[in-house]
Amino acid sequence: MNPNIFQSVATLQRALSQQQYIASNEIVTIAYLAHSLGKPLLVEGPAGVGKTELAKALAGAMECELIRLQCYEGLDETKALYEWEYAKQLLYTQLLRDKLNETLSRAATLSQAADLLAKEEDIFFSTRFLLPRPLLRAILSEQPVVLLIDEIDRADAEFEAFLLEILSDFQVSIPELGTLRAKHHPFVVLTSNNTRELSEALKRRCLYLFIDYPSLEEELAVVHLKVPALDKKLARQAVEFVQHLRQLDLRKAPSISETLDWAQALVALNAHHLDQDTLEQTLSVLLKHESDLAKIKRHLYKPSTQRYPDEFDSFSGN
Amino acid sequence: METRILQFISALRASGVRISLAESAEAFLAVDKIGIRDRETFRLSLRATLIKDARHIPIFEKLFPLFFGPGFQPPLNNILDDLTPEEARLLSEALRQLADHLRRQIQRLLEGKPLSPEELDALAKLVGLNHVNDLRYQPWMAQQMERALAFPEVRRALQELMRALAEIGMNRQRIEQIRARIEQNLQSLSRQLSRFAGERIIKNLSEHPHPESIDGLMNRPFQALSDAEKKILQREVHRLAIALRTRIALRQKRAKQGRLDAKATLRINLKHQSVPILIRHRDRTRKPKIVALCDISTSMRFCSELMLSFLFTLQGQIRKTHAFAFIDHLEYISNDFVGADGNAAVAHVLHRMPAGYYNTDLGHALQNFVDDYLDTLNGQTTLILVGDGRNNYNDPRLDLFSILARRAARTIWLNPEPPALWGAGDSDMHRYAPYCDLILKVGTLSELIAAVDTILDA
Numbered sequence: 138m139n140p141n142i143f144q145s146v147a148t149l150q151r152a153l154s155q156q157q158y159i160a161s162n163e164i165v166t167i168a169y170l171a172h173s174l175g176k177p178l179l180v181e182g183p184a185g186v187g188k189t190e191l192a193k194a195l196a197g198a199m200e201c202e203l204i205r206l207q208c209y210e211g212l213d214e215t216k217a218l219y220e221w222e223y224a225k226q227l228l229y230t231q232l233l234r235d236k237l238n239e240t241l242s243r244a245a246t247l248s249q250a251a252d253l254l255a256k257e258e259d260i261f262f263s264t265r266f267l268l269p270r271p272l273l274r275a276i277l278s279e280q281p282v283v284l285l286i287d288e289i290d291r292a293d294a295e296f297e298a299f300l301l302e303i304l305s306d307f308q309v310s311i312p313e314l315g316t317l318r319a320k321h322h323p324f325v326v327l328t329s330n331n332t333r334e335l336s337e338a339l340k341r342r343c344l345y346l347f348i349d350y351p352s353l354e355e356e357l358a359v360v361h362l363k364v365p366a367l368d369k370k371l372a373r374q375a376v377e378f379v380q381h382l383r384q385l386d387l388r389k390a391p392s393i394s395e396t397l398d399w400a401q402a403l404v405a406l407n408a409h410h411l412d413q414d415t416l417e418q419t420l421s422v423l424l425k426h427e428s429d430l431a432k433i434k435r436h437l438y439k440p441s442t443q444r445y446p447d448e449f450d451s452f453s454g455n
Numbered sequence: 456m457e458t459r460i461l462q463f464i465s466a467l468r469a470s471g472v473r474i475s476l477a478e479s480a481e482a483f484l485a486v487d488k489i490g491i492r493d494r495e496t497f498r499l500s501l502r503a504t505l506i507k508d509a510r511h512i513p514i515f516e517k518l519f520p521l522f523f524g525p526g527f528q529p530p531l532n533n534i535l536d537d538l539t540p541e542e543a544r545l546l547s548e549a550l551r552q553l554a555d556h557l558r559r560q561i562q563r564l565l566e567g568k569p570l571s572p573e574e575l576d577a578l579a580k581l582v583g584l585n586h587v588n589d590l591r592y593q594p595w596m597a598q599q600m601e602r603a604l605a606f607p608e609v610r611r612a613l614q615e616l617m618r619a620l621a622e623i624g625m626n627r628q629r630i631e632q633i634r635a636r637i638e639q640n641l642q643s644l645s646r647q648l649s650r651f652a653g654e655r656i657i658k659n660l661s662e663h664p665h666p667e668s669i670d671g672l673m674n675r676p677f678q679a680l681s682d683a684e685k686k687i688l689q690r691e692v693h694r695l696a697i698a699l700r701t702r703i704a705l706r707q708k709r710a711k712q713g714r715l716d717a718k719a720t721l722r723i724n725l726k727h728q729s730v731p732i733l734i735r736h737r738d739r740t741r742k743p744k745i746v747a748l749c750d751i752s753t754s755m756r757f758c759s760e761l762m763l764s765f766l767f768t769l770q771g772q773i774r775k776t777h778a779f780a781f782i783d784h785l786e787y788i789s790n791d792f793v794g795a796d797g798n799a800a801v802a803h804v805l806h807r808m809p810a811g812y813y814n815t816d817l818g819h820a821l822q823n824f825v826d827d828y829l830d831t832l833n834g835q836t837t838l839i840l841v842g843d844g845r846n847n848y849n850d851p852r853l854d855l856f857s858i859l860a861r862r863a864a865r866t867i868w869l870n871p872e873p874p875a876l877w878g879a880g881d882s883d884m885h886r887y888a889p890y891c892d893l894i895l896k897v898g899t900l901s902e903l904i905a906a907v908d909t910i911l912d913a
Contacts, residue, residue, distance in 0.1 A: 146496065166489075166496050167503040173488050174481070181509055215722075223725050331509065332793075334771055340507035341475050344485075347509045388790055 139200040143172050149198070158187070158194035159358050167346045168195060177304050177325035179289075179343035184330050185392025186348045189287055192326040196283035199324070204278075205285045206271040208292035214299060218309060219273045222266045229261070262313040272303060273317070281321040289339075290329040297339050304342045351393065353380050359393060364400040374411050375400060379423065382433070391423040398422050413437065456491065457483070463522040464505065466657040470518065470590070472511045478504060494523065510796045517590065521653040533567040534636050542625060546633075549619040557612045560605060564640045575651050578603055584652060588659040596656070597649040606645065613637060686798075688900055692764050744775040744835050745910070746863070748824070750842030751808060752782045752815040758871050762841050763801040765903060767792050777831045781820035782808055787828070815845060817883070818852035825855050829862070837910060838863035840891075843872050844884035851883040853890070860890040869897040869906055 142152040150165045160168075168191070171178040180188045196203035206217055230237075240257070244250035269277060275284040289297065303309060307319035327343060329335060351359065357376050360367065367375075376396065383390045391399075399422045408415045416437065424430045464479050485500040498519055506515050535543065546565075550558055570578075579585055582599040601607075613634065620630050719735035727733075747766050751759040763780070770776040770792050778789045786808060792800050832838065838859055860866040868891045870877070870884060878885035888894055895906045 162495065163499055166499040170485055170489060170500050170503055174485060176481070179507070215718075221722060221725065223721060223729075226725065227729070333774065334508075337473065337475070337507075341477055343507070344503040345507045346503060347512060 139198070142198050143169065145169075152198035153194050156194040156197040157362055158190060159355065159362060160191070160194075161351075161355065164191065164346065164348065167344060171344045172324060174344070175322055177327055177343045178346060179327045179329065179335075179340065180346045180348060181329045181331050182348035183350065183390070183392055185394035186350060187393055188328040188348060189285065191348075192283060192285040192287075192328070195324065195326065196285075199281070199283060201280055202278070202282045203285060204271050204275045204282050204323070205287060207287045208289050208296070210291060210293060212292045212296055214296075216270055217272050217296070217299075218270050219311065220268045220270065221262075221313075222268045226261055226266050229266075264314070267311075267314070273309065275323040275325075276303070276307060276309060276317060276319040278323070279320065282323045284323040284325045286325065286327045288330060289327045290332045290335060294336065297336050301338055301342065304339070350380075350383055350390075353377065356380070356393060356396060360396060360400050363397050364404060366404045367400050368409065371403065371408065371410060372400065375403060378411065382423065385432075385436075387424070387429045387432070388426045389424070389429065395423050395425075459522060460486065460501070462654075463501075463518065466518055466522070466654075467505060467511075467515065469657060470514050472506065472508075472514055474505055478507075497523070518653075518657070521650055521657070532636060532640065534565045534633060534640075542629065545620060545623055545625050548623060549616055552619055553612055553616065556605065557608060560609045561612060561616065561637075564609070564637050564644075567640050569647055570644065570651075575648075578648075579651075579655055584655050585659065587656050590653065590656055593649065593653045593656055596652040597645070600648045600652065601645055604644075604648075606641070609641070688761060691900065692761070692768055692903075743773050743837060743910070744833075745769060745773055745837050745839060746777045746779075746828075746831050747839040747841065748779045748781060748785070748820065749788075750782075750815065750817070750840075751780050751805065751810065752842075752845075753810040753812065754815065754843055754845050755841075755871070756810050759805060760801055761900070761903070762869075763788075763804055764797050765907075766841075767797045767800055769907075777828070779820075779824065779828070780804055780808055781817065781823075782810065783814045783816040783819060785820040785823035785828075813847050815847050816849045817842070817844070817846050818850040818855070821852045821855040821859070825858065829858075832859060832862040834862075834864055836863045838866045839910065840866070840868045840887075841897075842868075843870055843882065844868075844877065844887055845881050846883045848881050851886055853886060856887055857890050860892075865892045866890060867892060867906075867910060868894045869903075870894060871898050872896070873898070 139152075142148050146162075146166050146169050149169050150160060150162075153160045153165065168178060170176075180191060182188055192205075193203055237254075237257075240253055241250045244253050264277075267273070271284070275282050286300070289300075304325060307322050308316050310316045350356075353376060356379070357373060360372050360376055361369070364372075379391050379396045379399070399419060402419045402422045403415070406415065406418065408419075417434070420430060420433060424433060460482065461479075464474055464482070468474055482501055482504040485504045486497065489496055489500045491497045501519070502512070502515055506512055538546065550561065553561065578600045581603050582596060584596050584600075587596060617630055617634050620633075621627065714737045716735045716737040719737075720731055720733070721729060723733045723735055724731050747769070749759075749762055749766055751763070755762070766776075766778045766788075770778055770789060776789065777787070778792065779785050780788045788804050791804050791807075868884075868887065872882070872884070873896055876882060877888065884894075893909065895902070895909065897903050897906050
């Protein structure tokens with residue numbers, strides 16, 4: 138754990154950029170605030186704008202472990218919190234049978250034997266047989282950790298309610314063991330793609346950060362950083378094109394991660410400028426829906442009838 | 456400062472942002488922690504703690520500068536203090552040439568006196584600011600108050616004054632300085648007015664948020680609602696959606712029956728040495744799937760907005776919702792609803808599909824559906840049709856409708872018309888009716904709510 142990075146907003150920003158994460162002032166300030174208030178950070182925004190990446194970068198900057206819980210429909214506490222390793226419990230009972238017999242043989246009466254057994258009972262419901270899942274691991278960890286609860290909007294409403302105790306008090310109740318408290322408050326980051334509305338109760342407990350698509354310059358900076366091999370001029374052209382695509386009415390607008398994939402593809406193809414052939418070969422990296430692809434191709438072939446003829450002329454290479 | 460933040464929070468609430476007590480307390484904590492020296496950080500710390508929904512960010516950004524605008528109290532500087540006695544004499548001589556009321560105004564600008572609360576109140580009364588409760592009128596109201604203070608005339612008079620000063624021999628550079636500073640004061644005053652207008656409107660908003668009680672509107676037929684009332688009801692639909700989700704969650708919890716859950720049974724019976732005394736079943740979470748076809752033709756326009764916002768909320772609550780709208784052909788509208796603000800999404804759909812004259816063709820829309828989207832229907836799907844079944848004497852395509860009805864688990868028709876009108880004129884409702892499992896008359900919002908309950912029970 139590197140405690141120095143939370144000295145001020147500026148130090149955090151520097152630390153994040155060392156992690157190859159370009160964070161806007163907004164992102165850094167709110168992340169800083171979440172840490173200093175000890176609150177979970179709820180990050181929302183379109184898919185692929187770097188929400189998960191933010192958690193990874195924070196963990197990297199803090200030099201601590203990132204524990205990730207990927208949410209999905211039907212996720213329940215046995216998969217998120219803990220599970221008893223009953224196979225191991227059974228095995229131990231079998232293996233220790235002789236020892237148990239020996240212990241119990243000293244007892245004179247049945248009730249004494251029961252008392253003796255009761256003394257040993259704790260062994261079988263101890264943390265030894267507890268299979269910790271991400272949430273419990275984050276709470277029991279000896280070191281401070283970053284806990285990433287990814288795509289919380291995919292989980293059911295019940296699971297959200299179940300998270301409330303953990304998020305507000307950083308403790309969990311296990312009936313057999315009692316309440317386990319966190320040794321260190323983990324830094325919790327929740328992400329959501331906004332496919333459904335989260336409950337008020339959950340939102341109330343978190344600080345809220347909305348990450349939108351980046352501006353041209355920000356995105357360009359990310360491309361330079363992550364794909365340094367790409368020619369500077371081509372990078373600008375590519376990013377301008379992607380930014381333009383986002384203005385159009387598409388089923389799935391390309392996000393930063395798609396821009397980066399595309400940039401990689403352009404490097405791999407050794408492209409020098411965006412001409413029609415290159416675009417056609419690589420467009421499927423950017424657009425993931427058949428109808429979107431068809432739409433954009435129509436745009437490219439008939440630039441004169443479109444609303445943005447100038448821009449498309451420059452991309453279509455004629 | 457604290458009262459300022461509290462006022463800001465109540466203004467946010469009045470504009471429809473839900474802020475709990477815990478959240479406002481946290482905003483104070485955050486401000487404590489991070490300080491108020493840097494305006495940008497201050498804004499972000501308030502936003503992160505108070506706003507928990509991306510749709511509310513624009514409201515926040517609009518109100519924030521009203522409360523914490525740059526230059527908290529508009530800085531007005533007293534120009535007279537800086538003048539040499541000679542200059543002051545020249546100035547008062549030049550001033551004497553102006554009309555009385557203009558002279559008073561310019562004197563105020565020279566002294567740099569902000570408007571007192573009494574003066575502002577009087578102005579508000581004069582321009583009728585106290586009855587405005589819509590922030591869109593803020594610039595207009597500010598402008599009206601500037602007119603009342605004779606700002607345009609004052610601007611003209613200032614030029615005259617400067618010319619007069621030059622004529623009686625004041626240093627040109629000096630005149631330019633005085634002019635710039637008077638201009639500055641003028642702008643400060645107009646900022647003060649604009650902020651005052653904003654605050655007063657917000658105050659009106661928080662005092663009279665709802666012109667009419669919701670209950671009355673709930674039972675009013677859709678045709679009889681004004682546009683403003685529809686807006687209120689849309690908000691109500693959204694509020695209901697939140698209540699609805701809890702109900703869905705409860706319902707899923709109660710549906711505990713179904714297959715044996717071996718893993719859970721083993722776990723629970725560990726204490727009985729794995730002798731299965733207690734049996735656990737897999738929760739059967741019945742997740743409703745919905746395909747909705749909504750008629751937004753001319754005959755339905757009066758309730759299209761509410762019906763679409765109903766579909767929007769439905770999609771927000773039930774993940775597997777496919778929504779379509781049709782007039783003469785079918786269009787897929789679920790994509791318009793993703794991540795968007797309800798009102799904006801509905802407006803967008805209505806704009807994209809303008810109503811024509813006598814062009815409703817449900818038969819053709821059904822053909823489109825069968826051609827392109829039949830795979831969205833299966834044994835778990837509830838098919839919902841929203842419309843009046845008025846088909847302009849086009850072929851109703853009952854053959855296709857029966858295919859859909861057979862494929863879907865349930866077919867529900869929501870019709871705003873009373874049963875007596877079904878089959879009258881160009882209505883084909885009576886011909887579709889035998890294929891539907893359920894036909895509900897949905898003419899008011901409370902009927903719509905009852906219908907939602909029925910749909911969720913499926």
